[in-house]
Amino acid sequence: MTAARLALELAVTLRHDGHGGVADDLAGPEGLAVWLRERAAPLDRAPGPALPDEALHTAVRELRAAVRSLFARAVRPGPPSSADAHRLLPEEEALRRLNAAAALVPTVPRLAWEPGAQPAVRHHPAGSAPPADRIVAALARAALDFLTGPDLALLRACPAPRCVRYFVKDHARQEWCTPSCGNRARVARHHERRREGRTGAP
Ligand SMILES: [Zn+2]
Numbered sequence: 001m002t003a004a005r006l007a008l009e010l011a012v013t014l015r016h017d018g019h020g021g022v023a024d025d026l027a028g029p030e031g032l033a034v035w036l037r038e039r040a041a042p043l044d045r046a047p048g049p050a051l052p053d054e055a056l057h058t059a060v061r062e063l064r065a066a067v068r069s070l071f072a073r074a075v076r077p078g079p080p081s082s083a084d085a086h087r088l089l090p091e092e093e094a095l096r097r098l099n100a101a102a103a104l105v106p107t108v109p110r111l112a113w114e115p116g117a118q119p120a121v122r123h124h125p126a127g128s129a130p131p132a133d134r135i136v137a138a139l140a141r142a143a144l145d146f147l148t149g150p151d152l153a154l155l156r157a158c159p160a161p162r163c164v165r166y167f168v169k170d171h172a173r174q175e176w177c178t179p180s181c182g183n184r185a186r187v188a189r190h191h192e193r194r195r196e197g198r199t200g201a202p
Pocket of ligand 1: 159177
């Protein structure tokens with residue numbers, strides 16, 4: 001996983017709950033703890049408290065709202081995810097919030113050149129910022145990378161019934177976030193056609 005994809009992973013912690021509603025993987029600090037633990041490597045994480053405190057929990061959720069607002073802008077003229085379409089953060093506030101989060105921790109550029117890969121600049125945290133700030137700033141930097149990188153043009157809100165996920169198209173014909181969403185959408189279309197067929201019958 002590239003660091004930029006962390007931004008997408010943060011956005012999709014709001015997801016379809018399987019029963020027509022929306023589930024939030026980051027509803028409480030415990031959920032955030034699990035989510036962060038699974039991403040210790042790309043987050044470049046210094047060992048911090050096992051359970052995030054309320055301030056970190058709030059900061060990550062506020063950052064997610066900013067990312068989702070900018071994702072909604074990015075997929076236009078397509079519709080945004082319906083999970084928060086009715087309560088999106090204004091774009092200017094989203095930009096301000098994202099930039100403020102990225103500025104929490106100063107960074108130093110470092111050139112990385114892995115065998116067989118292109119040279120790339122990575123920005124590493126400088127100094128000794130508190131672990132919570134490092135996490136929020138790393139997530140914000142991932143969002144900056146994502147929003148200025150090649151994945152942005154491929155970002156979509158999944159149009160399957162009830163799905164609220166954003167996803168990056170991996171190939172040109174991909175319409176849905178996952179094959180299961182594609183199946184559900186096809187079934188829904190099939191029922192729709194049958195219903196239309198019935199109402200059209202004498
Ligand atoms: Zn989907």
